[in-house]
Amino acid sequence: MKSIVSVRRCQDYRHEILRPQIEKLFTDSYENGICAKRGDSVLLKPNLLRPASPDKAIVTHPMFVEIVAEILSDCGARLSIGDSPPLGNLQRALARSGYEPFLKRLSIKSMPFLQKKTVEFGEDRIYKKIDLAQEVFDFDKVINLAKLKTHCQMTLTLAVKNLFGVVIGTDKASWHLRAGRMTDNFAHVLLQIYETVQPELSMIDGILSMQGNGPNSGEPRHVGIICASRDAVALDSVVSYLVGFPVDSVRTTVIGEELGLGVASSDRIAVVGDTTEGFPLVDFKAPKSMSMAWNLSYWNPIRRFMENHVITKPEIDSVVCQNCGICMRHCPPQAISEINGKMFINRKKCISCFCCHELCGSDAINIRQPYLGRLLSSFSK
């Protein structure tokens, strides 16, 4: 049987035009259009990377989450909302990102992730244990509400990547460190989390998305789509295609299919909903990264060459930098240090995880691509 992915078009976040389209995502995904019954406890898991105004396209738009919550509330579900933003806390992220009014109106409980639960995996998985937020396991259902954004390390952050938020706070950095420069290893971490959480439904807010050097400081880009599926791997595969990226550039899709956690091949996916005329986009800007080189062995000469001449690296703009120290405290391999009041990156230690770029609130971290890398990128356009 094919995995169903629903794609609906919507030009903006006005309630009167968005609500009917989100209702269609539910009716496309379930025979009776209902994914929760009266009394079910349901956790909404948006992307709340950091407290940010919705027009910056960093967080899942509050109107998107509000309407999903209204629909589930109408079914009689008991709702909570949770995430573990890498910076700040959940309460601040909800307040600054415009969520508070509707949480109050619909009596939705905020659920910070605080307690850890160790999840064990079989011998066939790369990582044998992962600590996740205990709170996630206290619900009957999780609804995964992702934002369509580029991601310097993983190319795009979509439904599977959104669940990395159930890793509590600073544990996120330790997973970047364990996965190191190997993008595929990090994809395995994300997929093992997805396999454990098993969201009931994954939905993507792609009306105002982010292109370029996401997920924190890329450019907002109007795409005008919302999508949903019970198979997050298939959902991510379709959305990657729609924004014009090769499906295998988002490693969680191909590896997810290999592991049997979902499907990524177009012949195994049924896309339903509105017309996709005008897609795939031809001008959606990719992040300046060529992280696939990290999947080569450390001693591979091609990799050594690419590290020096092709691979993108973060670079601190000392004029813009506020010396807040956030990047230094959160850099997984401690590659950033302060010397004479200025921040420096030790290139040998840097694993190009781009956590610093993701967390800098001053947009002081640029993505630098060597000349040869830029040249190769221009050929691949």
Ligand code: SF4
């Ligand atoms: S997080 Fe940004 S502003 Fe803060 S020290 Fe690092 S580069 Fe500077």
Ligand code: SF4
């Ligand atoms: S300097 Fe930035 S990109 Fe490099 S390892 Fe540290 S956080 Fe990751």
